Amino acid sequence: MKWIYLMPALLASASCSPSPDELLTKAKEAYAAHDYAVARLHLAEAAEGAPGNREISLLRAKTALALGDGEGASIALATLAAGKPPQGELAELAAEAALLRQTPAQARQFVAASQSAEAFRLRALAFLQERNLDGAREQFRQAVAAGGNARAFADYARFQLLEGDIGAALDMSNRAFKAAPDGLDSLLVGGQVAAVRGDLGLALKRYEQAAKSYPTSVAAKIGQAGILGDLGRTAEMETQLAELTKAGVRNPELTYLQVRAAAARKDWGKVRTLMQAAEADLPRYDRARLLYGEALLHLGQVEQAIAQIGPIARVQPGNRMAQRLLAEAQLAAGDAKGAFATFRPVAKSVEARPEELQLMAKIATAAGDASAEEYRKRASQPAVRALAADLAEADSAMRQGNWAKAVVAYDRILGNTDGRNVVVLNNAAYAHLMLGNHDKALGFAKRAVEQAPDNPSVLDTMGWATFKAGKNPAEAQRFLRKAAEIAPQNRTIGAHLSEVERALKNRG
Incomplete structure (x- = not known):
């Protein structure tokens, strides 16, 4: 009796299962909508029904690359190459997969004979992974000379930012946006360049567009969260960070933003908790460590604060925040003379701020130095040169459209x-x-x-x-x-x- 009732249900279930062609169509639609996670699910199911289908394998490789999965892309591409060296588009895709797997020499080998703009771009990225900046620069130039493409322009813009050439980066970013105004790389580098230039409104617009158009892009969402933090919109920033954490994202940039959000709320206990979990994976001079040191200072763990802040202050003598925090930690530890030596270069500057001079007066008093009264007098009088410098900085920032820098300068002036x-x-x-x-x-x-x-x-x-x-x-x-x-x-x-x-x- 059971067989009589189950048979129609099983037949109906089988007849309703989508075919590989139907699944491929759904995957294409998801891929076109930049929903790569959904596309991958459809493609995996389609491949089970049609394991040798070339179109499915090619889209699987592209989808894996879009998701940053170099291993998955390599497996799909190996199937397509059928044991032969990949050629043409497959070679470029294989090179990109090799870059994701951090094997730059192999990436260059895949596109060694190609003179396309994309091949030049891939070779440039391979040289970057090998820390060969001269080689990368030359390959980027040849990519542009070969006609370029949106991704080549965007990657070259990032390289120029790395070299500190903001004007050239802006030019390349604009070319990327013109070539592909809806492209992920165009939007991300547009946000990055705008942020560096201080146009946070434009940066947020670019990142928001990227996050909306590319729902699986972690870079877009992290960029958006960072700009929200720069704008002081901490609650919105934390909402974005919570979504990323819930999705299982883990990377140093996310950790930094989480620490920064907690510091903005002066939740020093949370800063310490976050950093204790991530400290082993962070570089010695990571910017999150400065916030960690500040939290430890507020929590009374002075020696540990010095251990975090000291290395950064030593290698970044122009970092006023690092010098101030180290001096405060040294003073709290009873090393007034050490604090005096640390903070004196900042306080001696004609552009020293009143609050910096007040701190120096306190340090000098504790160190028994006769200059304490001089610093107190300077702190109580408007610093004419500092004010003039702020006005010049604000004026220049306004002309350049660097709104974030202008706001900081005007806040100081007021x-x-x-x-x-x-x-x-x-x-x-x-x-x-x-x-x-x-x-x-x-x-x-x-x-x-x-x-x-x-x-x-x-x-x-x-x-x-x-x-x-x-x-x-x-x-x-x-x-x-x-x-x-x-x-x-x-x-x-x-x-x-x-x-x-x-x-x-x-x-x-």
Whole structure:
């Protein structure tokens, strides 16, 4: 009796199983949508039904590469090559798989005879893995000379960032974006270059687009989380980090961001816990160790703090934060003379900040040095040269579109003055607007308009910040109309007013 009832169900189940062709179609759709994890599942099932299918094997290799699985890609490519040296596209894919497996010599061997832009790119990356910067540079140049492609431009831009040539990196990043505006490499390097230039608003836009279009990209999500942290949006950053942790992601960049988020909340116990779990895998001079040292200092573990901060301070004498933390740790450990020697170069600088001079006065007093009173006097007086340097830095940053750097400089200026300078307040508001920090921008704009209620530039910033912060659009319109009446020829004011009035009209 059981056989009679089960047989139709088994037959129905068999008839409903998708064929290899149907599974391949689903895999292609998932691959096109950049959902590589789903594509891999469909391809694995399709391969069981059609083990010798060349199209399935090729897409399996490409999918594995997209997921960063060099071993899986190599297995699929070996099947396709059937024991012969891979040629053409297969050779390029095999070279990429070899790079993922950290075998650069083999990668270069796969594409040794090719003169394509992609082959030059792959050889450049192989030289980079071998720390041959000259070889990498030459291969990147030849990749561009051969016509290039989006990935070649993007990788060359990363290399130029490594060499500190930000202008050249920007040019290559723009070429990558022009060649493939939706490409993962174009978006990631666009975010990276924008972040280095201080245009965090653009950086976040690029990373968000990458994360949305490529849901399996860990780099896109980590980049997005990092920029959210740079913008001070810690809660959003932590949400992103929690999703990555839940997905089982583990890498040093994620650890650093987790530590940084905990430090931003001054949760020093969490910083210590995170670092204790990851410390053995981190390089001696990793930036996360500086935050670890700061946490240990706050937790009263002074000697351990010195052990973490000391090596970084020694190899990075220009790192003011490292020098300050080391000096504070030495002072806490009772080594006032050591702290004095550590922090003296920072405090002697004409650009020393008041808070740095106050710390130096405290250290000098503890060390019994007669210079303590001198540092106290300097700390109580505006540092004219430091202020001039901040103003020059802010002005340069604004011209270059480095909004993050401008914000830092303006914050210092406002903190070391009476905080009433209209130009500084207005520019700080504008820089925050460009970063997407609309509420902060509105706060600075309000302070500026209190000082100059009839200045058209200030009124424009106030109206635009009100609108972008999602506040009362009618109030935004009132400020912008007043600005337009005072400066009717100003195109920026006119454009802002038109957009606000269009939004009000659409709201009915």
